[in-house]
Amino acid sequence: MVKAIVGANWGDEGKGKITDMLAENADIVIRFQGGSNAGHTIKNKYGKFALHMLPSGIFSERTTCVLGNGVALNIPKLIEEINSLVEQGVPEPKLLVSDRAHIVMPYHILLDGYEEARLAGKAFGSTKSGIAPCYSDKYAKIGFQVKELFMDEQALRERVENVCVIKNTLIEHLYHQPALVPEEIFQTLLEYREMIRPYVADTALYLHKALKEGKEILLEGQLGTMKDMDHGIYPMVTSSNTLSGFGGPGAGIPPYEIKQVIAVTKAYSSSVGGGDFVSEIFGDEAEELRRRGGDGGEYGATTHRPRRVGWYDCVASRYGCMLQGATDVALTVLDPLGYLDEIPLCVGYEKDGEVIQDMPHTTELMHCKPVYKMMKGWKCDITGIRKFEDLPIECQEYVNEIERQLGYPITFVSNGPAREDIIYRTPLI
């Protein structure tokens, strides 16, 4: 059976924690999109880790982790991450990398940085990990799949030379930077080939066999609905599809195998990078939520940038669950809200004097103002509680109201960063 764990918001909802928790009983965990640009923070018996490239199932000894064909693969970052885990006492991971995954090339990272510099104040807030240039090249059919590293060397060299002609036109004439030297890129690719060699596999074939054997498989999404290339807040999105449905093509499995979609949503909002964010808060109010949020504050796992924060947005989250096709919702990071007397819940947007409940197009978001319903705070620490009915009644009501607003069943409530900080809940809808 395949379950997808995906984000219903702007990312950083706690997917890593939920994946790590469910991976204990999973045979395979797959990343099917994105690259090393996002971070999943995990706290377990080995310590605290920020994963960028590796699937969050990497800590489970029974689990094989797969980087699917839909991923943008940063080979040196991957190897660095594996080495650092092993140094910290994590058992050597069982990892397979799709022979069809696209390689993040050294010039992708350069170009990402050059473009952000060119845009200056109007930049997208890219993490400069080369993700957008890598996916652009994939669609322009000038990218490199992992298996191409193993083809005839002369043919590979020619491919590199060809691509460098295109890249150098941009690099020299638009960015006024030193031209790429094709031979250097070729030599780097030979190094990449040796680094990745132990992991390369036809992962689609592997997964088809695993499905036949009835294995328990998790798909782990990166970022969330609002950052999806098609359905997110374009152009302030990531360069891949973050939706569960992309698990099919991104991993090479039939879409009908995905039986459960767990949409992860955080009990307040946070967002990294640009884009309109209706329930965003500012000033001291924001600083306090940022400081108390997540595990040690809402600061990016990859970039350490302060995340933008705001109140829970039922409009965006309902849209997020709808596009993900949620069968279950995991409501995470509920515990930091215990300091508030009252908690605003964004239950609608006011647009042109009208209250709307459905997520408008991105171009209209800037004209929307949040409509809040005030919920009573619970004013205590809820960490360590393991049963929903043991939560303070105000806290139960906060969760119940979010569920009513979403119209999707909340089956997990997370009240702490650790694997065991989880409450299984019987939905009311």
Ligand code: GDP
């Ligand atoms: P991801 O990108 O969706 O995997 O999420 P991140 O790991 O980037 O961000 C979520 C942050 O919240 C991390 O620092 C987690 O350790 C932390 N976290 C996850 N669940 C909980 C929770 O229930 N309570 C608290 N306090 N922190 C949590």
Ligand code: MG
């Ligand atoms: Mg994250």
